[in-house]
Amino acid sequence: MLKNMLKALYNRNYQIFFTGQGLSIIGTWIQNIALSWLVYRLTDSAFMLGLVAFMGQIPNFFLAPFAGVWIDRWSKRNVLVVTQLLSLIQAALLAWLTLENRLEIAHVLSLSLLLGGITAFDVPARNAISVEMMDTQDERQNAIALNSVTYNMARLLGPAAAGVLIPVIGEGYCFLLNVASYFISVLSLVALRLRVSHHEKQPDNMLQQFQAGYAYTFKQLPLRNILILLGIISLTAMPYIVLLPVFVTQKLGASVGAMGFLLAVSGCGSLLAAIGIAARSGFQGLEKLLIVAATTIGCGLIGFMLPASLWFAGILMFMLGVGFLIQVVGSNTLLQCMVDDSMRGRVMSFYTMTLMGIGPIGSLLAGFLASQIGVIYTLALGGVCSLAGAVFFARNLDVFRRQACPIYVKSGSLSSRDDCHF
Template sequence: MNIIKALYNRNYRIFFVGQGLSIIGTWMQNIAVSWLIYRLTDSALMLGLVAFMGQIPNFVLAPFAGVWIDRWGKRSVLVITQLLSLIQASLLAWLTLGNRMEIEYILSLSLFLGCVNAFDVPARHSISVEMVDSQEERQNAIALNSVTYNMARMLGPLAAGILIPIIGEGYCFLLNVASYFISILSLAGLRLQVNYNDKEHNNMLQHFQEGFSYTFKQLPLRNILVLLGTISLTAMPYTVLLPVFVSQNLGASAGTVGFLMAVSGCGSLIAAFFMASRTEFQGLERLLVVAASVIGIGLICFMLPGGLWFSTVLMFILGVGFLIQVVGSNTLLQCMVDDSMRGRVMSFYTMTLMGVGPIGSLFAGFLASQIGVTYTLAIGGVCSLAGAVFFARDLSVFRVQACPIYVQSGSLSSRDECRF
């Protein structure tokens, strides 16, 4: 069982390295920006506001970004988004090193980067599976993308924590600029077949309507996104509430928050390697039910009396559950979607995964201030379990309707290969 099968593909290997270094730089910049904001304002509210400004464009722009991605081509979009991200990081470095930085500039640049990421993320998801040959490599590539992300989520903050006291935030931003140069060079080095999506019409609204209809009129695609959206809205905000839980329920400090987040990251990394080792995409729909149930039970268990080590176990379990939910959803969608619709479908996936999160975080913060953090986490857990029940109720119909979609997309050669 080869967990790095997709890396034997030249194009994916170059993309994997370039994007991996870029994501490490991005995480390093995220930590540096957070530290800079707190140093300038001494305000937790401003930290939350900047995070909101950086993520909410995914909800507004991502569904429309898919139209441009399918029309322009994935690599062209990625080169543009990486160039714009490079400019944003360069401005952060210039303003910080020149002692010109103001909180208004950070808010504006965060909003700008959020708009860029609304195009970048779905394009990155789409291109990574189109450059591999077989269905097994495609599934492996999706899981390896998650391995890259979770490795970067650990290495980037670690590098930032070491470098910020030594060289300051501005030079961390410059290092991220360098990582974007590497990413752009890796994109230029790809040998891809040019597939121009030549439509009989050029109406943007019609293209969007086609993508929306294709995505939400098919029960398998719709149910995957509904379940993922439910979890993104109600369960994923647990990371925002973690500092409050640690302070109020464990009586601990920020160091404990970092420790628990690292434990969650370890769980996600192990789950990513598990997903990379799978060679069969059929049956993942059952794993989505299990993952959503595990997330729900894990969040409800925060209501139980227990100390740091009990919370550590729960965070590890949640890391596993969230990773399987996200990667499993991504894999099933990528196996179902036609190449001509891939950008648009993955844009809805990006909106569901990243766009509704800021809304959920704001609501969770308000709810926690009214009823307490443990009850808020428990409500998120109940909603996750309800989503799992809703999804499981239609599993038999899901499999029957998914079969012709798999065949049409080329993931299966005939209906005889379907497993009902």
């Protein structure tokens, strides 16, 4: 079983990629927690937390779909080297301004916007290159799951480390740690030994390439419904993370340590779910888990309406960690198993847009609603919308399965329609 869970790590390139990206994402989580705590400490505003998150993610909504065209045309490693270097510069500027006591909210908003633009190219390229390193479909599925293990190990370790480091060394030095993590990531990318890819000259211009990717993604019901459900979750449920500092201070009367604990508990749930998905031998059946995940998310968010305590909040955060991991990784896996290699960058860019580009609109809305109706009712409203999304996907499940089968065969994920088992 262990060998099945770790089969992608027998690939030398993926070992290096896994390590470098893991350290980089830990640094990113440390920076994210330090930045959210710094912003709330400086402004005492839930709306400002939402605005910072909005600025950091909204570029994904506009840039990610077009970034996919570039990713399908050029070397994915070169794209990642550039994005990681630019991210390093962004973190260095944030650290310098903070340590020199020059940081203002305008700087935070501008630097968040810059990082969001970088991420629009970084995330789809990272998703695509990790799959293309693999030789078989089983290895590809395992690589997708291990990517989520990497992310959630970082999500577990990063916030826990931030909770310890912020009171001891301050936010500025936390940002410097992220600078170091990006440097390690760049070195790992340079160390990869990838097969030389010869990119044929595309006959269409970039707009035509974008339109072809859009039609390929959204005219096929299975791909479209996966993204619709993920979009509902991204818009209404995922902004809970932005409101966590407000919940911790107002409802629990606690400090940054408690926020780090809750995020670590959520990371534990996600890590266990990621390990479970990595241990799976096939991708069929994941569509059912998307419904279970959306339902779990909905129930977890509505649960915040019950009397608050740190331990009960920890249980809810564990549920949310499991639910969000299955939703994100299950969607990624199904999409990657359906897509042709020639369209992988573009489909992953629409996935990135849905996951990270719609989120900032939800973050801004959640920050506004929390200032008007309170953080608890805002979280519960997101839960209700998640349950509605689960009902929508469940009602179309039979059609989804019928139409998904030939797509799996065409992409090479299944050898024939006889292999479709739902």
